[in-house]
Amino acid sequence: MTAVTSAPQAALLPRKVTPLTALRNVLTLAWRGLVQIKHNPMELVDLSIQPIMFVLLFAYVFGPSISGSVAAYLPIVIPGIIAQNALFASMSTGFGLNVDVTKGVFDRFRSLPIARTAPLLGRILADVVKQAWSMLIVLVVGIAIGFRVETGVVGVLGAFLLLLAFTLMFAWITVLVGLTASDPEKVQVFGFTAIFPLTFLSNAFVLPAEGSPGWLKTFMTDINPVSQLTSALRGLLVGGPVLEHAVVALTWGGAIAAVFIPLCLRAFRRRV
Amino acid sequence: MTYAIQAEGLVKRFGETRALDGVSLAVPQGRVLGVLGPNGAGKTTTVRVLATLIRPDEGRATVGGHDVVKEGHQVRRLIGLTGQYAGVDEMLTGTENLVLIGRLLGLSRAGAKARAAELLRRFELWDSRDRAAKTFSGGMRRRLDLAASLVGHPSILYLDEPTTGLDPRSRNGLWEMVRGLADDGVTVLLTTQYLEEADQLADEIVVIDHGRVIAEGTSDQLKAQTSGQVLELRPVRGQEVDKAALVVAELLGAVPEVNQGLLSVPLADPAAMPAVVRALDDAGVLVGELSLRKASLDEVFFALTGHRAEDDQASSDSGKEEAAV
Numbered sequence: 074m075t076a077v078t079s080a081p082q083a084a085l086l087p088r089k090v091t092p093l094t095a096l097r098n099v100l101t102l103a104w105r106g107l108v109q110i111k112h113n114p115m116e117l118v119d120l121s122i123q124p125i126m127f128v129l130l131f132a133y134v135f136g137p138s139i140s141g142s143v144a145a146y147l148p149i150v151i152p153g154i155i156a157q158n159a160l161f162a163s164m165s166t167g168f169g170l171n172v173d174v175t176k177g178v179f180d181r182f183r184s185l186p187i188a189r190t191a192p193l194l195g196r197i198l199a200d201v202v203k204q205a206w207s208m209l210i211v212l213v214v215g216i217a218i219g220f221r222v223e224t225g226v227v228g229v230l231g232a233f234l235l236l237l238a239f240t241l242m243f244a245w246i247t248v249l250v251g252l253t254a255s256d257p258e259k260v261q262v263f264g265f266t267a268i269f270p271l272t273f274l275s276n277a278f279v280l281p282a283e284g285s286p287g288w289l290k291t292f293m294t295d296i297n298p299v300s301q302l303t304s305a306l307r308g309l310l311v312g313g314p315v316l317e318h319a320v321v322a323l324t325w326g327g328a329i330a331a332v333f334i335p336l337c338l339r340a341f342r343r344r345v
Numbered sequence: 346m347t348y349a350i351q352a353e354g355l356v357k358r359f360g361e362t363r364a365l366d367g368v369s370l371a372v373p374q375g376r377v378l379g380v381l382g383p384n385g386a387g388k389t390t391t392v393r394v395l396a397t398l399i400r401p402d403e404g405r406a407t408v409g410g411h412d413v414v415k416e417g418h419q420v421r422r423l424i425g426l427t428g429q430y431a432g433v434d435e436m437l438t439g440t441e442n443l444v445l446i447g448r449l450l451g452l453s454r455a456g457a458k459a460r461a462a463e464l465l466r467r468f469e470l471w472d473s474r475d476r477a478a479k480t481f482s483g484g485m486r487r488r489l490d491l492a493a494s495l496v497g498h499p500s501i502l503y504l505d506e507p508t509t510g511l512d513p514r515s516r517n518g519l520w521e522m523v524r525g526l527a528d529d530g531v532t533v534l535l536t537t538q539y540l541e542e543a544d545q546l547a548d549e550i551v552v553i554d555h556g557r558v559i560a561e562g563t564s565d566q567l568k569a570q571t572s573g574q575v576l577e578l579r580p581v582r583g584q585e586v587d588k589a590a591l592v593v594a595e596l597l598g599a600v601p602e603v604n605q606g607l608l609s610v611p612l613a614d615p616a617a618m619p620a621v622v623r624a625l626d627d628a629g630v631l632v633g634e635l636s637l638r639k640a641s642l643d644e645v646f647f648a649l650t651g652h653r654a655e656d657d658q659a660s661s662d663s664g665k666e667e668a669a670v
Contacts, residue, residue: 086422086497087451094451101448109436112477177432181493184396186421187449 086186095188102182102195106169107202120203123161124210127154131278132218139279147220151211152306153277155236156299158207160272163240164264166200167247171257197244201237208233223311232309235319239302242326245333252340275299298325349374349501349532350395354404357390357556364390365401366556372549377523377533379547381540381646387556388536389429392505395534396426408501425499427491429506435479439470439489442478446496464492468522484515491522502526504535508542520545540642550642554650568639575644576612576621579634589630596624611640611648 087094110116131154136146173179173192182192212229216222222229250263274289275297281290294300301322308315350372357365365387372378380388393399395406397417405412411419426432433442440461447457465471468488473481478489487507494502504523508516523546527533537543543550544564551561560567580589586606593610594600597617601610612618618637625632640648 088419088422090418097451098449101445104448105434105437105441105445108441109434112438113436176435177428178434179432180393180396180398180428181426181432181446182449183398184421184424184426185446185449185497186418191449 090188095191098187098191099194099198102191103198106196106199120207121210124154124158124207125214128211128214144219147215148311150278151215151220152310153303155208155211155306156277156303157272158211159204159236159240160243160268161264162204162207163244164247164268165203166197166244167251168257168260169196170248170251171254171260174252175256204237204240205233208236224309228309232306235305235309239322239326242330245330245337249333249337249340252337272299275303277303298322301325347374348372350408350534352395352406355394355401355406356403357394357399358402363556368553368556368558370551370558372532372534374532375530376548377527377535377546379543379550380534380536380553381543381550382553383538386553388553389505392503392536396424396503397421423499423501425494425502427494427504427507429509433478433486433489433493436477438475438477439465440474442489442493443496446493450497460496464495468492484511487511487519501532504533506536540646544642552646552649560649564642567645574612574615575609575638575640576618577607577609577636577638578632579607581631581633585630588628589625592624592628592630593621596621
């Protein structure tokens with residue numbers, strides 16, 4: 074009894090995944106995550122409308138009562154909205170992953186002779202592009218209504234890199250939700266019930282007032298990673314301390330990743 | 346004999362459930378094996394093990410001579426997979442779905458486009474090539490899924506319930522395509538809960554139930570192996586159906602199934618047929634129709650598992666669970 078060793082066609086497919094083919098796989102799958110915007114321009118609207126709406130609503134509705142004027146509020150709220158947006162955008166990683174897993178697309182990819190990590194990394198890469206887009210929108214709308222970047226190009230670039238580093242680590246929470254939720258709607262529900270309060274219980278939109286209970290104030294300024302991220306972004310965009318806040322934010326990110334990556338791998342093995 | 350797929354004693358547990366409880370099967374190169382069983386029998390789990398998507402807890406399997414656990418990548422170079430829930434990206438067009446796979450398999454941009462065009466034409470999707478897959482009908486989606494699994498010219502193809510939920514016309518179309526692939530020398534492992542589908546497409550059939558192989562052979566062998574033949578008869582006068590059933594039951598020791606005035610009963614020994622005719626004549630029952638035929642796969646399945654294949658179809662949820670684990 075001899076076994077079939079190789080069909081003629083299979084000889085064309087690579088015997089091994091080299092780092093170069095792995096990179097190509099990741100880029101191809103990132104392309105897949107972005108090309109759909111072409112057919113579904115609504116997704117671009119979705120990505121843009123929330124940042125625009127939040128900037129305008131917060132600036133004009135809360136600005137005058139919180140800071141006395143729209144102009145005085147913008148340096149506080151623009152970095153805050155950038156941070157909040159980034160967290161919401163990281164939900165799309167979990168959402169997209171869940172759609173792929175429940176629709177069988179993930180199985181198809183995993184049955185192909187490609188790099189094992191490419192489906193996940195490709196999706197994350199596509200989401201990074203979307204992150205950059207939504208940060209750009211917030212900045213552009215903010216600048217249009219009077220926000221001024223005080224630090225220059227290096228500051229903006231630094232802010233983007235910090236945001237990216239934090240969300241890449243934070244996204245593992247959403248990956249876990251994406252892998253364990255039975256349908257995509259549940260991923261969205263999670264997004265609203267967990268990320269919404271997390272971003273509001275921070276200094277992203279208001280600096281906690283003297284009248285707040287002490288524990289809440291401590292959580293809002295010192296503990297919440299969103300606050301640390303926001304403070305660092307403020308430093309990078311309008312000036313002020315950066316390093317101390319960035320270090321705490323990234324430590325939080327690292328801790329989240331350290332806990333959630335093993336959980337994700339476990340969920341991944343159970344799911345498949 | 347060369348086997349494209351060989352599995353020995355596969356066991357897979359999900360918590361308390363033994364989804365696979367020692368499945369062994371072998372598919373000679375270029376043949377079509379039908380894996381037949383109700384929902385939750387372990388068909389999808391078997392395919393997932395053979396497609397390197399999950400690791401078996403016990404047992405081993407080779408595909409194209411490569412171990413599915415140790416040489417997963419080599420196995421993936423040979424196989425194509427069409428799942429029960431069409432694995433296409435709904436947001437992408439037909440062309441883009443196929444180009445995506447082609448690019449992942451290392452084809453050039455032009456090469457991937459050419460291969461996509463070829464497959465879209467072959468699967469009658471050319472006119473819809475620029476529409477998002479979410480606008481496709483169920484049959485079109487399955488065809489696109491099948492096309493996607495063929496981009497890399499697999500020599501071994503897994504079709505996991507390829508026609509579940511399709512209307513008869515789409516189903517026949519898909520059958521034609523599978524026959525065409527088999528003619529091209531592709532080894533096919535097909536799971537189905539439709540007996541007719543296994544009968545139509547498969548060279549050999551294994552029947553699985555509760556994670557075990559309970560019977561195997563060609564369709565004819567399976568039919569012969571179990572209840573052998575079936576005697577069918579129809580009394581001319583409708584009111585004599587019960588009386589006829591009683592006579593037959595007494596003589597053969599098996600209660601006939603009655604369906605719209607037609608009695609059918611398994612007949613182990615064809616020589617018993619004249620005795621049945623005499624007994625009915627003695628009882629004064631006038632028989633209009635009388636025939637002896639091979640048992641259908643449906644009846645074979647019933648004889649083997651003690652339940653009808655269709656029993657489980659209503660609860661398609663259990664099938665989804667199986668696919669989701």
